[in-house]
Amino acid sequence: MSHYAVINPATGETVREYPTISDGELTKAIASAQEAYETWARKVDVGRRAALIARVAELHLERIESLAEIVVREMGKPIDQARGEIEFAAAIYQYYADNGEAFLVDEPIELSDGTGSAFIRRSGLGVLLGIMPWNFPYYQVARFAGPNIVAGNTILLKHAPQCPESAGAIAQIFDDAAAELGVPDGVYVNIYADDAQAAVVIADPRVQGVSVTGSERAGAAVAELAGRNLKRVVLELGGSDPFILLSTNDMDSTVRDAVNARLDNSGQSCNAAKRFIVIDDLFDEFAEKFTTALTEAQPGDPTVEGTPIGPLSSAAATARLVDQLDRARAQGATVLTSGEVSGNFFPPAVLTGVTSEMDAYREEFFGPVAALYRVGSEEEAVAVANDVPFGLGSYIYTTDNAQALRMADAIDAGMVWVNIVLGDAVELPFGGVKRSGSGREMGRLAMEEFINKKLIRIAG
Numbered sequence: 207m208s209h210y211a212v213i214n215p216a217t218g219e220t221v222r223e224y225p226t227i228s229d230g231e232l233t234k235a236i237a238s239a240q241e242a243y244e245t246w247a248r249k250v251d252v253g254r255r256a257a258l259i260a261r262v263a264e265l266h267l268e269r270i271e272s273l274a275e276i277v278v279r280e281m282g283k284p285i286d287q288a289r290g291e292i293e294f295a296a297a298i299y300q301y302y303a304d305n306g307e308a309f310l311v312d313e314p315i316e317l318s319d320g321t322g323s324a325f326i327r328r329s330g331l332g333v334l335l336g337i338m339p340w341n342f343p344y345y346q347v348a349r350f351a352g353p354n355i356v357a358g359n360t361i362l363l364k365h366a367p368q369c370p371e372s373a374g375a376i377a378q379i380f381d382d383a384a385a386e387l388g389v390p391d392g393v394y395v396n397i398y399a400d401d402a403q404a405a406v407v408i409a410d411p412r413v414q415g416v417s418v419t420g421s422e423r424a425g426a427a428v429a430e431l432a433g434r435n436l437k438r439v440v441l442e443l444g445g446s447d448p449f450i451l452l453s454t455n456d457m458d459s460t461v462r463d464a465v466n467a468r469l470d471n472s473g474q475s476c477n478a479a480k481r482f483i484v485i486d487d488l489f490d491e492f493a494e495k496f497t498t499a500l501t502e503a504q505p506g507d508p509t510v511e512g513t514p515i516g517p518l519s520s521a522a523a524t525a526r527l528v529d530q531l532d533r534a535r536a537q538g539a540t541v542l543t544s545g546e547v548s549g550n551f552f553p554p555a556v557l558t559g560v561t562s563e564m565d566a567y568r569e570e571f572f573g574p575v576a577a578l579y580r581v582g583s584e585e586e587a588v589a590v591a592n593d594v595p596f597g598l599g600s601y602i603y604t605t606d607n608a609q610a611l612r613m614a615d616a617i618d619a620g621m622v623w624v625n626i627v628l629g630d631a632v633e634l635p636f637g638g639v640k641r642s643g644s645g646r647e648m649g650r651l652a653m654e655e656f657i658n659k660k661l662i663r664i665a666g
Contacts, residue, residue: 330358
């Protein structure tokens, strides 16, 4: 089988295989991106680059139905959630089209001595490589390509092997937008590359940086290559985000938020809530209501409107989650509820009694499995929340505003959400600490990762 293939996770059918790029074609792709950088991206003003990204946003919305159907086939995302992802991707592109010029404006520096002036000018670096995951095929590309093209870079995009059709559709959008606006080829180039070829790209002196969203293993491998070749790198990796409940005036609403935070994208989201840490006097009520509500959401046909969760993305993903749940049970965890796995359709499961000696305590469950923890104090909640290798997002539910801010300061995470879930927005930066990665995407900070902050000093 080809390295790139669409295998429908709902049916197991191999829909289509895509050939891996040849070494000769890869050489041409890198040269094309470098040529576009030298002749267009670094020479035109930000308005021209923003116009390209604005048209890319429009084309996503114009083609929303066909784009949504693709990801249903590729990774089993329910159809209405697929449309929502595409709308969010379009909003991201539009945000950078609208705000890029302001984000790149020269930054004056007040001189402490001497005459004249000085300022920081922000400009692109050159060719960047993006290595993108399967769980949000359009959104992940948007938050990398949008800000970096507006900043003056060009893009080589290696998508996940199970997402070749969406990768091709995104590339077609960029090609069509470029043709309409008279933009040369090479500003955005899709490459169906394998891991060895990706290493060649990272080592190429024309490539100035790499951004990867994926597993810890993938991130470590890319970071090692980037370090060896002195390339800038942004890593957005795994997460085991805590949902901490210390007090509430509305348990039913809190439970709804907790369920939504766990089941987003069928539980296959790096910043989904996965560990539910509940103060002792609320634990029993929360556990009962949460377990009931979570198991009401059963996997179903992703082509049907309103399906709450679809199949897991692949047979490999299903086997991995089954193994994790089996090991948790074998090591002594209590499974409050689970269902029968059928193909890649994995019913929600809830664990309790997970201790620090168990694998489940520090693993990321990438699917609809939740672990509940009972704690006796705010301090214990922080200790449990931080006792994992990850530090992506976190959720704090409390009626005490001062406590919320204390907790926010104490949690090891790149993002803290207080009394809100699924609050991501185009203007809000996204990223983590510890083994969840480094660097930021989204918001203004995304345009600070792959730019040259050039000092210009002019004599008076």
